[in-house]
Structures are given as C-alpha cells and as structure tokens.
Amino acid sequence: MNDTFPLFGFATTPLELISFVLSVATVLLNIRQNHWAWLFAIVSSAAYGVVFYDSRLYGDAGLQAVFIIVSFWGWYSWLHGGAQGQVLDVTRLDRRGWIVSLAGWAAGFVLLSWFLKTWTNTDVPHADGFLTAGSLLGQVLLSRKKVENWHAWIAVDVLYVGLYLYKHLVLTAILYAVFVVMAAIGLRAWSRVAR
Known part of the structure; x- marks a missing residue:
C-alpha cells in the first residue's frame, strides 16, 4: 500500500489516495451534521496515521490515534450529548470558551513541540507541534458541535x-487546500443554524 505511483504528475501511494477520499467524505458529512462522519473519521485517521508515520510527521501520526479516540466520543456526543441525552445542537463558544481554547492551543503547542524535538527525529517539530495542537482543538470543538471548530480548521488547514x-x-496538500474551502462552507452552514 506504500508503493508510489504517479497521479496527475506527482507521486502518491494507494494508502494516501484512500485516506484522501475518506477524509473528503468525512468533512462533507460533518458539514451536513451527519453522525456517520465519525465512522469515516475513524477509518481515514487510521489510514493517515500510517501515511504520516512513514513521512516522519510523528505529531500528525499520533494525532490520528487521538482522532480515533475522540471520534468515538464525538459520535456519542452528537447523538446523546444534548440536554437530557438528546441530539446535540450547534452552538457558539462564549468568551470564556474562546480564552480556554486559545490557551489550550498555546499550551499544546509548547508541550508537543518540546516532545517532538526531544524524543523524535522529525525535522519540523515546531510546525508539527503547532498544527497538531490546533487540530486537537478543532476536533474537540467539532465533537461538541461548536461553530468555532471551523475557524480552527481554516487556520490549521491553510498552514x-x-x-x-x-x-x-x-495529494495531502491538495486535500488540505480543499479542506480550507470545505471549512469555510461548514462555517457558513453551521453559523446559520447555531443557537
């Protein structure tokens, strides 16, 4: 699954291509608030974990394992996380939520960058740490159906x-460029229905 082949003039692998397709399906389902997105997220995260590990993006590889765990929680949360165990509604962060979110991103960046620089052979510990921390924040906010998850994803995906x-x-860079557009669409769609 890791033998490279040419696709539209650049090299990719079957596993990266499969991960690409599953990831697009995940975000499309997220935009529509369809709980089956979480199943696609679990499978695509497992596949991308291997792709990123092979590319020495250990923060991203580890992040995929966390995404799998958070996806089970998110799936349950979307179906039963609302008041009295009902379906969760789309809401917005309050001021305290923004402060906690940004502080969590900063703390995660510092810790992950240090860990990656100290304990791995990655050549991009700071970029990997910053984007991994931002992705964790985006995933947690998505799991709680917060509109601001899309803000986090736009920022992270551009980088x-x-x-x-x-x-x-x-191929993954193209995917994340597509994600920027999809996140903007998600932000607009969720902003319209947010309480």
Missing part, C-alpha cells in the same frame, strides 16, 4: 498545505 508540500505529500 498544513505548506507543511505537506514541504514533506512532498502533494
């Missing part, structure tokens, strides 16, 4: 495009 181009993961 991921550059990182993946640097790591020669061209």
Whole structure:
C-alpha cells in the first residue's frame, strides 16, 4: 500500500489516495451534521496515521490515534450529548470558551513541540507541534458541535498545505487546500443554524 505511483504528475501511494477520499467524505458529512462522519473519521485517521508515520510527521501520526479516540466520543456526543441525552445542537463558544481554547492551543503547542524535538527525529517539530495542537482543538470543538471548530480548521488547514508540500505529500496538500474551502462552507452552514 506504500508503493508510489504517479497521479496527475506527482507521486502518491494507494494508502494516501484512500485516506484522501475518506477524509473528503468525512468533512462533507460533518458539514451536513451527519453522525456517520465519525465512522469515516475513524477509518481515514487510521489510514493517515500510517501515511504520516512513514513521512516522519510523528505529531500528525499520533494525532490520528487521538482522532480515533475522540471520534468515538464525538459520535456519542452528537447523538446523546444534548440536554437530557438528546441530539446535540450547534452552538457558539462564549468568551470564556474562546480564552480556554486559545490557551489550550498555546499550551499544546509548547508541550508537543518540546516532545517532538526531544524524543523524535522529525525535522519540523515546531510546525508539527503547532498544527497538531490546533487540530486537537478543532476536533474537540467539532465533537461538541461548536461553530468555532471551523475557524480552527481554516487556520490549521491553510498552514498544513505548506507543511505537506514541504514533506512532498502533494495529494495531502491538495486535500488540505480543499479542506480550507470545505471549512469555510461548514462555517457558513453551521453559523446559520447555531443557537
């Protein structure tokens, strides 16, 4: 699954291509607030975990394992996380939620960057740490159906495009460029229905 082949003039692998398709399906289902998105998220995260590990993006590889765990929680939360165990509604963060979210991103960045620089052979510990922390925040906010998850994803996805181009993961860079557009669509759709 890791033998490279040419696709539209750049090299990719079957596993990266499968991960790409599953990831697009996940975000499309998230935009529509369809709980089956979580199943696609679990499978695509497992596949991308292998792709990122092979590219020495250990923060991203580890993040995929966390995404799998959070996806089970998110799936349950969407179906039973509302008041009295009902379906969760889309809501917005209050001021305290924004402060906690940004502080969590900053703390995660510092800890993950230190860990990656100290304990792995990655050549991009700070970029990997920053984007991994931001992705964790986006995933937690998505799991709680917060509109602001889309803000986090837009910021992270724009930066991921550059990182993946640097790591020669061209198909994944294209995916994250598509994610930027999809996140903007998600932000608009969820903003309309937010309480």
